[in-house]
Amino acid sequence: MKVGVLGATGRTGQLVIAEALKRGHSVTAIARNPDKLKQKHDNLSVVKASIFSAEELTEAFRDHDAVVSALGFSRSPPVTGYTESMKAAVAAMRASSVKRLVLLTAFYTDVTAAQGLGFFLNLFVKFLKHLLTNMREMEQYLESDAGDLDWTVVRPGGLNSRAARDQALVQREAAMAISGAGVASYIPRANVARFMVEQLEDDRYVRKAVAIAVNS
Numbered sequence: 741m742k743v744g745v746l747g748a749t750g751r752t753g754q755l756v757i758a759e760a761l762k763r764g765h766s767v768t769a770i771a772r773n774p775d776k777l778k779q780k781h782d783n784l785s786v787v788k789a790s791i792f793s794a795e796e797l798t799e800a801f802r803d804h805d806a807v808v809s810a811l812g813f814s815r816s817p818p819v820t821g822y823t824e825s826m827k828a829a830v831a832a833m834r835a836s837s838v839k840r841l842v843l844l845t846a847f848y849t850d851v852t853a854a855q856g857l858g859f860f861l862n863l864f865v866k867f868l869k870h871l872l873t874n875m876r877e878m879e880q881y882l883e884s885d886a887g888d889l890d891w892t893v894v895r896p897g898g899l900n901s902r903a904a905r906d907q908a909l910v911q912r913e914a915a916m917a918i919s920g921a922g923v924a925s926y927i928p929r930a931n932v933a934r935f936m937v938e939q940l941e942d943d944r945y946v947r948k949a950v951a952i953a954v955n956s
């Protein structure tokens with residue numbers, strides 16, 4: 741497949757690129773600052789485009805089969821980057837006839853789902869409230885306005901930069917989080933990236949959200 745990656749210079753985005761290349765895909769890394777990307781590969785090209793410009797993204801997505809987004813924004817309010825970039829990306833996907841989209845959000849995008857689940861979790865969710873709320877607004881935008889696209893929302897818990905765990909991930913469709921005995925609250929970005937790239941060839945979670953975790 742020919743895959744466009746948003747958030748390509750980020751910690752998860754770079755792992756998405758490496759995983760996609762490893763699986764034989766061709767990758768276009770879309771970045772505001774292409775010089776930041778140090779990876780080199782015959783099947784990797786880097787394009788400078790604004791994630792908020794449907795026009796620039798349409799050009800970047802032309803002749804592609806899929807888009808993967810690992811964009812991330814600051815938690816300071818107002819947080820609008822998720823919805824604003826997704827509206828531009830959806831318009832661009834329509835204009836360039838790309839249907840498959842895999843994107844990253846997080847546990848507890850519906851912040852009310854954390855209520856009653858303990859003091860520390862509630863404190864954490866409160867700290868990230870504006871970020872999580874804009875992620876949820878992006879998910880809701882896809883649910884209500886992007887039924888013509890084959891999107892999959894991937895919701896992990898806390899991310900770390902450790903090596904990928906060699907195990908099948910715990911997966912729960914439509915869940916806001918996965919917790920309980922035997923489930924780790926952190927997941928390596930490498931496992932998240934691998935899962936996201938696997939979704940490109942799997943239609944199980946098309947137009948769905950899925951929470952993922954590793955066993956502890």
Ligand SMILES: NC(=O)c1ccc[n+]([C@@H]2O[C@H](COP(=O)([O-])OP(=O)(O)OC[C@H]3O[C@@H](n4cnc5c(N)ncnc54)[C@H](OP(=O)(O)O)[C@@H]3O)[C@@H](O)[C@H]2O)c1
Nearest residue numbers: 747748749750751752772810811812845846896897898899
């Ligand atoms: N940290 C956690 O524990 C955790 C848990 C669950 C979910 N998540 C979510 O997972 C996602 C990825 O996380 P990460 O740690 O891989 O993120 P990251 O390393 O901070 O990367 C963020 C990416 O978004 C890009 N970006 C941000 N603002 C942009 C803008 N205005 N224009 C163009 N590109 C922009 C960055 O580009 P530049 O390189 O140019 O800045 C970078 O490529 C985030 O949405 C994060 O909230 C995080």
